[in-house]
Amino acid sequence: MKRTARRFLWLAAPLALAAPVLAAVAQNGSPPGAPPGGNPLELKYSTPNAAHGAQLSASVCQSCHGPGGVSTNPEVPRLAGQVPGYVRFQLAAFRAKLRPSPVMQRVAASLTDQDMADLAAYFSAQAIGPAWNTTDAALRARGEALFMGGDPARGAIACAICHGASGRGEDHLGVASITNQSPTYALAVLHEYKNTPSFGGIPQPEAMRIVVKPLGEDDLRALVAYLSSMTR
Structure with missing residues (x-):
């Protein structure tokens, strides 16, 4: 897959990241960044705790993505109301450095599998936020x-x-x-x-x-x- 195919953003489907991972498994025995025999996109967690996700969001996400994941910066995606599986997958991809973004890679590196599940549960339960102004x-x-x-x-x-x-x-x-x-x-x-x-x-x-x-x-x-x- 060419480099341009990996430069997608938050709206891209999770399977787009699965291709280089699967290829790496076939060629090298384990995906990039994974422990021997491990898959960095496979998360292990117990029942997600949205309350803990709220605490994490306030400490590591809010400064960029806004309170509750409702970004008011037009260049930063909103996470509020995002489907949980999508949030988990993208965080895992950032942590494995399969999705480019130095900032998000650093943030994701500090998160456990359970943290990612908790954040996903929290964001998915938030209201999506107000519409952006459209004058035409x-x-x-x-x-x-x-x-x-x-x-x-x-x-x-x-x-x-x-x-x-x-x-x-x-x-x-x-x-x-x-x-x-x-x-x-x-x-x-x-x-x-x-x-x-x-x-x-x-x-x-x-x-x-x-x-x-x-x-x-x-x-x-x-x-x-x-x-x-x-x-x-």
Whole structure:
């Protein structure tokens, strides 16, 4: 997998990280950063404790992602309301240095498997936060039409098919919540999908690449105008 295929952000599906891990297992016997015979993405934990997750969030997450995971920085993703399996997987990927970000790698290195599960339980239970301001009603309406119905003539699949009509994702499928993410952050993620040549056939991110490929810049801006303000 080319380097560009690894430079995805929070909205990318977890399976995109599984490919280099599985390849490393096949070639080297264990994934990068794992103890002998271990898998750094396989977490072992007991029943998640959201109260402990709240304490951890206040001490290690809040300064960047905001209280309760409701980021007000347009370049930092919101974690509030994110599906728990997605949060756990991404933290494990940061800790294993399979996902780039010096800051997040340092943060994740300080977390145990149980800490990650507790944080995921906490964030998933938080309200997603207010919509971002959208002043162009026509652009938002166009984005809603693409989100809900896609554009069959161009082979663009409706976002709602995977992310749901509410945009809240599907935990058992590893599909992230994208509701009320900032337009700046969401547009950056869509650009990464569009500019990545291939995800090697890995289903979820490859589906995103295929969906985004026929869409132009105006389409992408319309989509983020809608998803950043879905719940108003």
